[in-house]
Amino acid sequence: MWMVVEGRRPSGRSRGGAGNRPPWRGRYPGGVTFPVVGMVGGGQLARMTHEAGIPLGIRFKLLSDTPQDSAAQVVSDVVVGDYRDLDTLREFARGCDVITFDHEHVPTEHLRALEADGIPVRPGPDALVHAQDKGVMRAKLDAIGVPCPRHRIVSDPQDVAAFAAEGDGFPVVLKTVRGGYDGKGVWVVDSVEEAADPFKAGVPVLAEEKVDFLRELAANVVRSPHGQAVAYPVVESRQVGGVCDTVIAPAPGLDEDLAVRASEMALNIAKELGVVGHLAVELFQTRDGRILVNELAMRPHNSGHWSMDGAVTSQFANHVRAVLDLPLGDPRPRAPWTVMVNVLGGDYPDMYSAYLHCMARDPQLKIHMYGKDVKPGRKVGHVNTYGDDLDDVLERASHAAGYLRGTITE
């Protein structure tokens, strides 16, 4: 099960029929008509989306905070500006046929304003809010019957203590409902005393049970406005210090029924929330055989980077196809095993010189660097390896990432 279609897909057989084509405003000289995809945010996700868009011949336009951002270094059409400013967004959107996102930080009211201006925003604000606000996300998942960790919005440390008492007690996980990522805005507290910090920011706080999980999984799906959706193989995501370190596709030893349940859950969430584009559903696999939703991301996601070299169609290519309402590409793997390991910044600023060793050691290695300054712990790239033997594929990816970071020196 890798592709589902709700309702009718466009036949696509009439050439240039108005019924099949939005009135694209993007123009090439000579009358060739290709759309302009506008992406808000200049990070590595936009960089890799541009890379995936080039073969499609589409125009890619970027709204970037600075000219040095990861994507701004490689994109021809860059607007430097603040995505929190509606006028800037409106000016940027004027030349675009569709707007999509490198991150989830654009204010919901701005997205509604763009939609009111007639600009297709994909994913739309009504969907994206579930990736922006963990409280809204939990409430919606409860409403559609998707299993989540026990949770409740809490107002103060005593409220946290009460929440703990209702379950197995401390530890309890506290999250600010907005703005958290990669472990930021997340606390694991063992007592009412420790529960004070999260409330200092003055934002609503979500309390969740600390799930005793076997491992973390991710179910990545892509959905188009017409309701076509594809599901990538469910992957295992290994975190270090709250940051994704290694992704293995497919998740080793995952029970087939559980894998299908996870994919169906992700496809159902995408449909119920009206997601357009890529949806990453981060999951806990519990020791008692349940899968619980941890987080949602509505954009290409770190847990899908393996697909750049490991799948027939990458998450980035399918995200572009989805926001343009084009038929989606085959998400199935090209090799029995694909492993992605993130390259984090270490003490060694110059990673280029490490290419000599990494490339000479493994001619099949796939390096993806983001052009970002090296700062300790910062994601500055990733490597992909694939093959028939998981141990070998894991070793090659881990060695390359470690050598690039500088933690491995031979």
Place this chain on the structure above:
Amino acid sequence: MWMVVEGRRPSGRSRGGAGNRPPWRGRYPGGVTFPVVGMVGGGQLARMTHEAGIPLGIRFKLLSDTPQDSAAQVVSDVVVGDYRDLDTLREFARGCDVITFDHEHVPTEHLRALEADGIPVRPGPDALVHAQDKGVMRAKLDAIGVPCPRHRIVSDPQDVAAFAAEGDGFPVVLKTVRGGYDGKGVWVVDSVEEAADPFKAGVPVLAEEKVDFLRELAANVVRSPHGQAVAYPVVESRQVGGVCDTVIAPAPGLDEDLAVRASEMALNIAKELGVVGHLAVELFQTRDGRILVNELAMRPHNSGHWSMDGAVTSQFANHVRAVLDLPLGDPRPRAPWTVMVNVLGGDYPDMYSAYLHCMARDPQLKIHMYGKDVKPGRKVGHVNTYGDDLDDVLERASHAAGYLRGTITE
């Protein structure tokens, strides 16, 4: 046999040792040091080279004739100027760590001037002249014992008649020694009367026997300054009207000994001519079992486009690695069969609307469009398909290319 190494390869194990690293001038903010690759020419080869360079984190700088050229549409750092003007080339080269090419038209003396300025030019002028001047190429291949069609520089129609008489008579192939490509600058003449046209341009003319070939092959290799070289599988190239139409990788039914001979021939030519980067050796397979060199190209080549989706490392990625003197990537195929079919311009200017049908029909299809105006017969893109069954792979690629062009409507 897919990788050979002449002499010593850099160990690559010392990190940042001067011995292993040229003094790259490219700089990212924050002290991360990546090279700047300057490419002369804004065509689709530069566009796809940029696409391949993005994951490596390198800086890509383009010298383009116009801001609308295929590559200029997607590259951030573009200089618009005339490659025939030395001052323009010098100004462009100032910010580059190495210069390479989308085409072979840069005057040899300009390349020598850049080298005299201390700019690495890859391939260098002494190698590139063999791809610029068919007379020089034939003389060199004769000197190193590479089999070619019978040939001679001719000065007038009577001389052509004499050349014909020395062999099997007419027809004879006449080529201007410089400036011909895709069938341009090439004549097949059946009589001394027909032999007048080629001499009107006033450029030297090369006469060649018209080879009675079974099919055309291409042996693609990539060589680095250190003498590491990799060989892609020998492919079959099917021409229509002198223009490449279909490439099948590997060449179906090709005798293993002949394939090895062709690869060794290409590797030997790359070494003897001092090629750095991608070298395409276009070959005739004769009915009596010989392989003769037709043309040479020292840049990524149409006969290597299949490698973007069909090989572990694409010709573009390996060309970038070669000109930067990085260890080369594995050129071996990822599927039993990969087929590339060029998308030529037809009567229908808008190819984007055809995406709906092509993508819905074949979710595994790989489309590569160049952002070029559609003109009848012009190469505006290509499609790749791969799989286990050659007939199926051929049908899928041919259908998609025909539908995009408009010659197939269902």
